[in-house]
Amino acid sequence: MDREDSFYKDGLKFSCKMCSYCCRGEPGFVYISRTDLDRFLAEMNLEAGEFIEKYCRWVPYYDGSEVLCLKETKNNDCIFWNNGCAAYKARPLQCSTYPLWDFIVESKKSWDEAAQDCPGMNSGKLHSYEEITEKAAAYRRNRPIKRHEFEQKPVQ
Ligand code: SF4
Numbered sequence: 001m002d003r004e005d006s007f008y009k010d011g012l013k014f015s016c017k018m019c020s021y022c023c024r025g026e027p028g029f030v031y032i033s034r035t036d037l038d039r040f041l042a043e044m045n046l047e048a049g050e051f052i053e054k055y056c057r058w059v060p061y062y063d064g065s066e067v068l069c070l071k072e073t074k075n076n077d078c079i080f081w082n083n084g085c086a087a088y089k090a091r092p093l094q095c096s097t098y099p100l101w102d103f104i105v106e107s108k109k110s111w112d113e114a115a116q117d118c119p120g121m122n123s124g125k126l127h128s129y130e131e132i133t134e135k136a137a138a139y140r141r142n143r144p145i146k147r148h149e150f151e152q153k154p155v156q
């Protein structure tokens with residue numbers, strides 16, 4: 001879509017209000033890509049197997065495969081939630097790009113619908129058209145690790 005046709009051609013406002021709604025209290029999926037995993041391993045000085053056993057689960061994906069995802073506690077909190085994100089520096093790209101995801105910025109309607117659950121949207125920092133398109137593309141490219149691929153070629 002051309003910039004002039006985009007509803008966010010003049011940017012969108014978003015600043016996280018730290019309400020934690022998107023990190024806890026409801027079941028969800030925080031998927032882990034190779035880049036996310038590498039970032040975690042470097043930051044936490046862990047080996048892949050150790051990190052996956054402690055913090056991850058394999059979950060069914062829409063294409064029939066199983067993919068890597070962060071664990072949740074019994075309360076449906078993200079495993080890293082502890083009065084805020086305990087893994088903030090290494091948090092997955094899914095978290096760091098929210099809410100500038102491709103399917104959220106697809107239309108004004110999808111943006112407004114998502115904003116009903118996120119008090120940080122439509123207030124605070126203005127994000128430029130260029131930043132939004134870059135983050136949406138990064139989110140789209142950031143595919144979760146598939147179990148069968150990982151087992152063929154594990155990260156050391
Ligand atoms: S729902 Fe929005 S404001 Fe609340 S923690 Fe998530 S990103 Fe921040």
Ligand code: SF4
Nearest residue numbers: 023078080081085095
């Ligand atoms: S990794 Fe951090 S930012 Fe992402 S869902 Fe978990 S607690 Fe929230």
